[in-house]
Amino acid sequence: MEVKAQCEFENFGPDGNFTSSTKWQNSPSVVVIGGGISGLAAARALHNAGFKVTLLESRNRLGGRVHTDYSFGCPIDMGASWLHGVCNENSLAPLIRYLGLKLYRTSGDDSVxxxxxxxxxxxxxxxxxxxxxxxxxxxxxxxxxxxxxxxxxxxxxxxxxxxxxxxxxxxxxxxxxxxxxxxxxxxxxxxxxxxxxxxxxxxxxxxxxxxxEQVLSGGHGLMVGGYYPLIKALSKNLTIRLNQRVKRIARCGNEVSLTTESGESHVADVAIITVPLGVLKANSIQFEPELPDWKRAAIADIGVGNxxxxxxxxxxxxxxxxxxxxxxxxxxxxxxxxxxxxxxxxxxxxxxxxxxxxxxxxxxxxxxxxxxxxxxxxxxxxxxxxxxxxxxxxxxxxxxSRWGSDGDSLGCYSCDLVGKDEDVYERYRKPVDNLFFAGEAASVDHSGTVHGAFSAGIFAAEECAKFLSALPGGADGVLVARQEEVAESAVPLQISRM
Known part of the structure; x- marks a missing residue:
């Protein structure tokens, strides 16, 4: 089954809730852990494909290391702020075009x-x-x-x-x-x-x-209005629970059982783990049974910068x-x-x-x-x-900002430290039974970037959907074409350099 990141971009309802209006019956269930752009991309794709999806986010806000602050009365990105690769080949380009977001190019193709x-x-x-x-x-x-x-x-x-x-x-x-x-x-x-x-x-x-590193063409561009509009668009009509810090993930037969810091429990057919790499390196989440040695080695071998x-x-x-x-x-x-x-x-x-x-x-x-x-x-x-x-x-x-000491991130983004194995990113994103892994560190070609995190979320959603479809009684989710698919080719990226 093919899953794509096709999104609905209407404004939030007057109550400000993220709860889906869709009534799910006998649909495979997925819990996505982490409300950064990778988790939102995975949840969005699976939601649109007809799966029952619940997203758990430890913070009181969405976005993770993508954080647009409005305290100054204007948008200030305190986390990610650039689009690395201002071109139509960038996986975020269709969403940016559809939302009409402006980019300010700060470099050309020769800036590596x-x-x-x-x-x-x-x-x-x-x-x-x-x-x-x-x-x-x-x-x-x-x-x-x-x-x-x-x-x-x-x-x-x-x-x-x-x-x-x-x-x-x-x-x-x-x-x-x-x-x-x-x-x-x-x-x-x-x-x-x-x-x-x-x-x-x-x-x-x-x-x-x-x-x-594989750097896309088009140079680098600042998101003039911040990254938050992308977070808002991806989260529309998803079932999201904020302030839900997952502390335990147990694989029990064909199900996944999760326990939060507050003692709440969630059970699903599969889980997609998109928490920052630094959180996994710190063993902030207990896995039962423990993750296999090859997975723990991958987590340990990728560096986290600040x-x-x-x-x-x-x-x-x-x-x-x-x-x-x-x-x-x-x-x-x-x-x-x-x-x-x-x-x-x-x-x-x-x-x-x-x-x-x-x-x-x-x-x-x-x-x-x-x-x-x-x-x-x-x-x-x-x-x-x-x-x-x-x-x-x-x-x-x-x-x-304090990304290194923030317990919900424990680092800024992954980086290549001395001694990194060539296949470490592939091992990091490889699933363990019904546990799937995403996030910027799970991007084989574009780790450390927002579009890499987004693509990793979509990839995990696709692999998750294939897994669920292969189960006894599994059925393919059907995607319905959205209006932005028609519009995206006609709307160019809005780029300036003053």
Whole structure:
């Protein structure tokens, strides 16, 4: 049986409930664990195919690591914010087109390591002096040459090592590629941006795998209005239970029994597990019987990175009209990077982004202290920068994410650490009896992305449906064509770059 992510996009009812109006009788039952985009995609597809689906989400909101915050009076994505691959081949493109959501392209096809091209930026040294753009371009070209040389190091070694170690070997062999002074600091900023791509420190990123990711064409685009409209559309008319943290999953014959932290029980024919990889790595869910060794090894072998954001709301714009601002330094963790949301959205908001160890360090601070830390870096560029104040009416002037310590995520997204096996993603998404696995870490080709999570949810739904159809008395679900199938080919992606 084929299952597709065809969705109904009417507005929610006046009561705001997610309860389906469909009456199910003698239909196979599925419990989806996790209300991120992967879980919603799986639930949506199976619901449309005629299965009885209940989605359990541990938080008091949907979206998971896709989280659009409206505290500033405008949408701010504190989790995922880019569409990686602004093209019709992206699995999310039909939904984005149908909803008429706008994208702001920040890079072209040649950007493999960064969310941005070096076309609209401003870098500064510790004294607030802008780095000449020609120097930044030259250092960027040198960094590309260094990374190209790491391919030789990879070919020479059977085992894996960190990309940081490989860079050191390249520089030992090629003194002409070594940089000093301001050029060296700019190089550290490029390494800082590389760490942000993987959400991990450069001494933990795999040499064998760092450049093996399949990146779709079209470059990278910010979701101008945030990702929440996709979450809202996918959740329409689904049976959803919030504040349901699953603590135990038991396979009992042909059924799955789940127990939540509050003591509630749910029984279904199958379960689709879409909780973040970090939650499974922490053994936050007890499996009975235990998952087989190969599955537990897959969970252990995939890395989980961490990246956090500190969003700052100001009453007016005092920075240049560029897409991002950066501070160079003598080490990657001392560099800084601010996304300028005013350029794509018109809102006076800067977002400080930190990855790897520095992201974890920020989680030890209070929100106020984290905002002060970001402002300290910002004042290296603009010494007289005022504290974030909003428009004088907003009570919240800063937002801080804590994906690493958030018990419902325990990390930002999966990444390729040193020693990763080539088939680890396939093993992670492989079902165990009537347990199916989805989430961004279950995407073989596009892990760590929103569209990868979405596709993994659809794949799990398809495999789940095949499993249920093969049971005695199983019957194929029938999909009814929706109006967006007709409209999607006629509605182009709305892309801008100012």
């Amino acid at each position: 390591l960064y969310d941005h091209d070096l076309e609209s930026y401003a870098l500064f040294d510790a004294n607030g002096v802008q780095v000449p753009q020609q120097l930044v371009v030259e250092v960027g070209d040198t960094f590309k040459r260094i990374l190209k040389q790491t391919e030789n190091v990879r070919d020479e070694h059977d085992g894996d090592m960190s990309i940081n170690r490989a860079i050191s070997i390249v520089l030992e062999r090629n003194p002409n590629l070594r940089l000093e002074g301001l050029s060296y600091q700019v190089l550290q900023w490029f390494i800082c941006r590389m760490e942000a791509w993987f959400a991990a420190d450069v001494d933990k990123i795999s040499l064998k795998n760092w450049d093996q 990246e956090n954001k500190i969003a700052l709301l100001f009453d007016s714009v005092f920075w240049p009209n560029v897409e991002f601002l950066g501070v160079v330094a003598a080490a990657p963790r001392r560099c800084g990077y601010f996304l300028n949301l005013h350029k794509p959205t018109g809102h006076p908001v800067l977002v400080f982004m930190a990855a790897g160890a520095i992201a974890a360090d920020l989680e030890t601070l209070s929100d106020a202290a984290a905002a002060a830390f970001a402002m300290k870096i910002l004042r290296k560029i603009f010494a007289c920068a005022a504290d974030p104040t909003g428009d004088g009416l907003m009570q919240v002037q800063y937002l801080v």
